[in-house]
């Protein structure tokens with residue numbers, strides 16, 4: 614069955630069962646999932662004042678999936694991400710983590726259970742690299758020795774030098790700051806990691822390095838990742854599935870191969886086309902440089 618159809622059906626079944634049961638195992642008539650999706654949104658809407666920004670979003674993200682949210686500026690990507698960790702409240706509809714409605718969960722507890730990486734790393738400027746990485750563990754009262762060991766492990770994992778442990782964020786390059794942000798997100802071993810344009814402020818080479826790194830980490834640890842970007846090439850490189858947003862609705866949710874080969878609308882075709890044009894232009898420009 615077509616993945617997009619399957620998701621639509623699943624989302625529909627979530628909608629049908631959510632109010633009554635609060636449990637998300639139904640897959641429609643007579644079919645039962647053995648596990649709920651790691652993340653499910655059922656008819657979620659969100660407005661700022663009278664401006665509707667997300668309009669009846671149905672979305673399921675499976676455990677261990679890498680889903681990229683992509684769309685033009687203002688299409689609602691960041692808003693959607695911030696609904697997932699309750700930085701913003703939904704106006705209507707439901708969000709479920711592992712089958713459990715997040716409106717029953719404490720926002721702080723929920724956020725501590727998820728990794729969150731934003732542009733620039735979102736590091737605390739007055740804390741050292743080591744403390745930035747270990748802060749969530751510190752807040753959860755983990756023993757100092759365990760935190761120290763984990764910090765070293767995370768620093769090695771993101772291929773930073775341990776000599777930077779006592780440095781402060783303003784003493785690091787943009788790429789190093791972003792690596793610290795990624796290390797912090799993984800430190801508490803969360804099931805879910807949310808990433809909001811984490812690499813978009815970086816130069817192309819550093820950006821490529823970090824994309825490679827996150828793909829590698831995803832393969833190794835199979836975290837469920839929801840990643841926001843404007844960049845189709847980044848989406849194709851990293852995603853198991855790409856969710857294309859336009860004016861607060863999902864216009865396609867499918868594998869990179871299918872989004873590229875079968876764009877669901879003229880809008881998606883144009884979006885993919887622009888990315889390909891850019892890639893060709895960049896490729897040509899880089900090719901010229903190499904020849905010089």
Ligand SMILES: Nc1ncnc2c1ncn2[C@@H]1O[C@H](COP(=O)(O)OP(=O)(O)OP(=O)(O)O)[C@@H](O)[C@H]1O
Nearest residue numbers: 661662666684685686687688689690691692693843
């Ligand atoms: N706090 C806010 N108050 C009012 N309007 C907001 C607020 N935050 C976002 N918006 C508006 O909601 C819409 C969606 O914003 P959002 O940041 O989710 O889009 P986005 O797709 O992430 O955009 P970008 O790619 O530029 O970051 C935009 O029109 C934005 O101006």
